[in-house]
Amino acid sequence: MSGYQIVTLADLDRIEVPGSPVLRPLRHALGVTAFGVNAYTGDEPGDVVIVGHSEPGGPEELYAVVSGHATFTIGEDTVDAPQGTLVHVPPDTFRAASAAEPGTMVLAVGAKAGEVFAPTGWEDFYVAEGMRQRGDLKSGRAALRDGIARNPAAWQGHYNAACFEALAGDVDAALVHLRRALALNPAEVGRLAGADSDLESLRADRRFAEAIG
Amino acid sequence: MSAIHVDELEAIELDDGFVWRPVRRHFDIRAFGVNAYTALGAGGQIVEEHTEGSLGHEEIYLVLRGRALFTVDGHEHELAAGQLVFVSDPELKRGAVALDADTVVLALGGKPGEAYAVSAWEPMFAAVPLARAGRWDEAIALHVEALADQPDHPSLLYNLACMEARGGRSLDALLHLQRAAELEPRWAERARADEDFASIRSEPGFPT
Numbered sequence: 001m002s003g004y005q006i007v008t009l010a011d012l013d014r015i016e017v018p019g020s021p022v023l024r025p026l027r028h029a030l031g032v033t034a035f036g037v038n039a040y041t042g043d044e045p046g047d048v049v050i051v052g053h054s055e056p057g058g059p060e061e062l063y064a065v066v067s068g069h070a071t072f073t074i075g076e077d078t079v080d081a082p083q084g085t086l087v088h089v090p091p092d093t094f095r096a097a098s099a100a101e102p103g104t105m106v107l108a109v110g111a112k113a114g115e116v117f118a119p120t121g122w123e124d125f126y127v128a129e130g131m132r133q134r135g136d137l138k139s140g141r142a143a144l145r146d147g148i149a150r151n152p153a154a155w156q157g158h159y160n161a162a163c164f165e166a167l168a169g170d171v172d173a174a175l176v177h178l179r180r181a182l183a184l185n186p187a188e189v190g191r192l193a194g195a196d197s198d199l200e201s202l203r204a205d206r207r208f209a210e211a212i213g
Numbered sequence: 214m215s216a217i218h219v220d221e222l223e224a225i226e227l228d229d230g231f232v233w234r235p236v237r238r239h240f241d242i243r244a245f246g247v248n249a250y251t252a253l254g255a256g257g258q259i260v261e262e263h264t265e266g267s268l269g270h271e272e273i274y275l276v277l278r279g280r281a282l283f284t285v286d287g288h289e290h291e292l293a294a295g296q297l298v299f300v301s302d303p304e305l306k307r308g309a310v311a312l313d314a315d316t317v318v319l320a321l322g323g324k325p326g327e328a329y330a331v332s333a334w335e336p337m338f339a340a341v342p343l344a345r346a347g348r349w350d351e352a353i354a355l356h357v358e359a360l361a362d363q364p365d366h367p368s369l370l371y372n373l374a375c376m377e378a379r380g381g382r383s384l385d386a387l388l389h390l391q392r393a394a395e396l397e398p399r400w401a402e403r404a405r406a407d408e409d410f411a412s413i414r415s416e417p418g419f420p421t
Contacts, residue, residue, distance in 0.1 A: 003302030004285050009275075009295045030299045034271050034323030035245040060244050062236075064319060066277065066295055072216065079216045084277060084317065086249075087216040088240035105295070107275065109321055111244035114328050 005030055009039050009066060009105060015130035021048045024105070027119065028127045035111040036119065039066065042099025042106075049106045052096035059110035063087040063097065068104025072097040121147055121154045128164065137168050155184035163198035174199070175207050182211060215240070219249050219277060219317050225342055231258040233338050236319075237331070245329050246270065246322040249277070252311035259318050262308030268332060270322040271301045274309065279316030283309040333359060333366045340376065349380025367397040375409035383413045394420040 012024040024039035026032075036059065042049040049070055050063065063072070065085045072079040072087050073096045081087060081097070089095045097106060111117045124147030131140035144161040151157060158181035165174035178199070181189045193199055193212050202208040222234040234249035236242070252259040259281055260274060274283065275297040283290045283298050286305045290298065291312065300307050309318060323329050336359035343352040356373035363369060370393035377386035390410070394401035401420035404410050413419060 003305045004298055004300040004307075006290055006292070006296065006298050009297070030273070031301065032271060032273070032299065033325040034327075035321065035329075037273065037321060060242060062240070062242065062245075062247055064275075064277065066275070074215055081216060082218070084219045085216055086219060086236060086240075088242065089215060093215075107319075109245060109247060111323065111329065113243035116326055116328050117245075117323065 009107075012039065013130050013134075014041065015126050015133065017126065017129055020051055023126050023130075025123070025127050025130065026107075028123065033117065033119075035109060035117050036123075037107065037109045038123070039105055039107050042068070042070070042104040044102055045099055047099045047104070048096070049099055049104055050095060050097035050108065052094065054094045055091040055110075058091045059112045060091055061089050061095070061108060061110040063089070063095075064107040064109070066105040066107050068099055069101040070097045070104050070106055071100050118150065119147075121151055121157045121160075123147075124157060125160045128160065132164065132167070137164065140164055141168060153184065155181045155189060158184065159189055159192065162193075163196065166199050166201050169201060171202060171205055174202055175205070175211065178202070178208070179211050219319075222249060224251065225338060226253070227261075227338060227341060229258055229261050231261055234317075235335070235339065238335060238339060243329065243331075246320075246332060248320050250318045250320065252314070252316060255311055255314045255316075257311050258308070259311040259316055260307065260309035260320070262306060264306050265300070265303035265322070268322075269303050269324045269327075271299070271303065271325060272307075272320060272322040273297055273299050274307070275319045275321070277317040277319045279311060279313035281309045281311055281316050281318055283307065331359070331362065333363055333369045335359075337369065337372050340372070344376060344379070347379075349376055349382075352376045353380060353382070365392075365396055367393045367400055370396070371400045371403070374404075375407065378410050378413050381412075383416060386410070386413055387416055387418050391418060391420060 015023040022041040026039050027037045040049045065081045065083050070081045072081050075093050128140035128143040141164045144164055148157040158177045162174045162177035190212050225233045232251040236247045236249050250259050276292045276294050278294050280293045285307045336355045340352040340355045353376045360369055370389045374386045374390035
């Protein structure tokens with residue numbers, strides 16, 4: 001098939017990061033470039049499907065309950081959302097959702113009004129993490145490098161690249177990314193790097209101690 | 214409230230036999246295109262046969278409930294709830310019929326590399342029930358509002374002229390029809406056989 005793809009949402013990769021809902025990376029899988037679109041799965045009632053957050057100055061988002069049944073919190077309101085419910089959230093409004101039935105899936109669509117869509121760094125990390133979880137660290141490193149090329153001023157991309165390079169044993173590359181991340185956000189990166197087990201292979205290197213101070 | 218079930222959305226039956234559920238308009242979303250579609254029954258059209266060549270959109274069609282038979286670039290695919298087709302090539306012809314009476318398709322779209330702009334077909338679709346009811350002033354108002362963002366959109370101008378002619382605003386109809394024909398001469402040819410213009414066809418200045 002050229003020019004179109006057929007996808008079953010349930011067949012997409014499951015990317016599980018501690019403290020976050022299970023991501024189904026739809027935008028990356030399809031190569032959508034006009035807007036953001038991903039799915040989240042809650043296997044059991046109570047599972048978080050949309051982590052609580054707002055998007056100040058960022059995208060407006062629409063959530064569609066594809067399967068199961070979800071409970072949303074929008075601002076201070078609770079919204080009961082059976083399959084087929086659509087929930088629209090402006091950027092500044094707090095939103096969160098959890099599964100109310102087994103097998104709940106929520107599709108999230110987002111973009112910023114008046115601006116050309118560009119994928120954000122968090123998605124690069126999730127995609128890279130999914131590759132790492134499948135044992136394909138090489139592809140994960142490449143995905144993070146692609147993300148840095150698109151958004152070189154984001155400290156998160158460099159920090160995550162430092163972690164992946166350290167896990168791969170490339171100490172020199174890891175330290176370059178770590179220094180760059182520190183230059184962009186010294187307080188947050190210094191706090192994270194001090195306790196991050198991903199960076200364990202760097203700690204014996206004097207350059208690591210010099211970098212984080 | 215910022216939430217609605219898809220079955221509670223306005224249902225606008227269009228001439229091609231499918232039912233438009235205007236999601237973007239309901240929420241006034243400005244960052245991407247999104248609408249839902251239903252059919253009049255099993256076997257009915259649910260996604261009109263079309264291309265996105267004029268808009269350049271890439272589009273996702275997600276079956277939210279039931280089953281649908283999609284035809285994309287001449288190839289048929291039966292999709293069930295939770296399955297989607299992503300059409301990245303705007304020039305590919307696509308369409309779908311519902312295989313179950315309660316099938317719902319959610320369509321998402323936007324043009325890569327450009328900020329989203331509301332498509333001109335939306336106010337035209339939204340005006341259909343108003344025109345059927347003879348509520349010409351309201352139908353005209355929808356078009357005028359859309360023209361504020363896209364003042365030289367030929368099909369919007371043409372459709373507005375239709376509403377104005379039907380609504381007895383002959384001079385406005387002539388002016389808007391002339392402008393549409395200036396921008397795209399094919400509208401003059403179409404107007405000559407369009408019943409909407411029966412009341413003004415003999416007026417001086419009617420495009421020939």
